Amino acid sequence: MAQNADAMNELHWLIDMVQTIEVGLVVLDRNFNIQLWNGFMENHSGISPNAIKGCNLFEQFPNLPANWLKQKMESVFLLKNRAFISWEQRPFVFKFKNYRPITGRAEFMYQNVTLLPLASLTGQVTHLSMIVYDVTDIAINKLQLKAANTQLEHLSQTDGLTQLFNRRHWQQCMNHEYERFSRYGDSASLVMFDIDHFKRVNDTYGHMAGDKVIQHIAHILSQSLRETDCAGRYGGEEFAVVMSNTRARDAWHFTERLRTRIAASPIQFEGQSIQVTISLGIAEVGDPVESASMWLSNADHALYQAKQEGRNRSIIFEE
Numbered sequence: 312m313a314q315n316a317d318a319m320n321e322l323h324w325l326i327d328m329v330q331t332i333e334v335g336l337v338v339l340d341r342n343f344n345i346q347l348w349n350g351f352m353e354n355h356s357g358i359s360p361n362a363i364k365g366c367n368l369f370e371q372f373p374n375l376p377a378n379w380l381k382q383k384m385e386s387v388f389l390l391k392n393r394a395f396i397s398w399e400q401r402p403f404v405f406k407f408k409n410y411r412p413i414t415g416r417a418e419f420m421y422q423n424v425t426l427l428p429l430a431s432l433t434g435q436v437t438h439l440s441m442i443v444y445d446v447t448d449i450a451i452n453k454l455q456l457k458a459a460n461t462q463l464e465h466l467s468q469t470d471g472l473t474q475l476f477n478r479r480h481w482q483q484c485m486n487h488e489y490e491r492f493s494r495y496g497d498s499a500s501l502v503m504f505d506i507d508h509f510k511r512v513n514d515t516y517g518h519m520a521g522d523k524v525i526q527h528i529a530h531i532l533s534q535s536l537r538e539t540d541c542a543g544r545y546g547g548e549e550f551a552v553v554m555s556n557t558r559a560r561d562a563w564h565f566t567e568r569l570r571t572r573i574a575a576s577p578i579q580f581e582g583q584s585i586q587v588t589i590s591l592g593i594a595e596v597g598d599p600v601e602s603a604s605m606w607l608s609n610a611d612h613a614l615y616q617a618k619q620e621g622r623n624r625s626i627i628f629e630e
């Protein structure tokens with residue numbers, strides 16, 4: 312008798328815990344009709360166990376991904392194996408509102424769901440249980456960390472004044488391009504350019520005006536690029552562009568377009584109009600170029616020549 316009472320108590324406690332546990336518990340039969348719906352599911356769906364018992368899950372929740380979920384459930388019935396649905400694969404199965412104060416920014420509850428085969432006393436899998444875990448806190452933390460990392464990566468590659476790539480990242484682009492040439496013989500050109508007499512701009516209008524000029528040129532440069540070009544701020548008033556699959560002649564058309572655009576668009580700063588020009592050097596990658604640094608030095612050489620020949624011009628490097 313006492314043993315019986317113990318067993319009854321145990322069962323009673325278990326039922327109590329199933330009802331109150333902060334995890335969703337659902338039992339479905341072979342036709343996906345709901346046999347058990349615990350307190351968690353009631354609280355978040357607003358539907359009581361009495362109202363939902365015997366109802367078909369997919370008719371009650373038409374927004375569930377029925378085909379996908381049924382396929383998963385069928386395999387649990389057939390193979391008698393567990394199946395898992397992670398929030399990273401699908402943020403939620405049941406669209407419940409998120410009420411947690413800490414993760415108040417999430418609109419809905421992120422869920423991990425386990426599908427568990429339930430065997431009858433004769434060993435046949437006649438039912439299946441869905442265990443729904445609220446993983447909103449974990450998901451939001453992970454998503455925030457990921458967003459912060461993306462932001463950090465962007466910051467570590469970007470020049471603050473111009474939003475172009477910084478020198479370090481630009482050099483990586485150039486090295487990759489050189490490797491492509493070494494391996495596959497792909498053509499590419501490198502452009503280095505520099506603002507003419509920039510010291511005079513600073514001396515005449517002040518450093519703030521100089522910064523505005525640098526930003527203005529970076530803006531025109533960004534608008535003149537193709538998707539595959541990689542542009543960076545190489546130094547103070549020096550810029551660099553790697554142009555994939557581009558011969559020197561074609562790069563020259565680009566530099567001339569950029570040069571004339573810049574010469575024709577003076578910068579307005581505190582009521583004054585500041586006009587600047589740029590000088591550009593172009594170097595194509597090719598057989599005599601033995602390293603990425605030699606390629607860079609060729610472009611630099613062409614830029615130096617452009618300065619020597621009177622500035623405001625583009626020069627293609629020649630041996």
Ligand SMILES: Nc1nc2c(ncn2[C@@H]2O[C@H](COP(=O)(O)OP(=O)(O)OP(=O)(O)O)[C@@H](O)[C@H]2O)c(=O)[nH]1
Nearest residue numbers: 505506507508509510511513518521522547548618
């Ligand atoms: N405002 C501003 N000035 C900078 C920045 N970086 C470098 N400079 C200035 O750019 C000027 C570069 O001067 P130089 O290298 O002599 O060249 P330049 O006057 O442009 O003359 P050429 O290149 O020979 O045409 C220096 O006065 C630097 O102080 C920056 O971020 N902002």
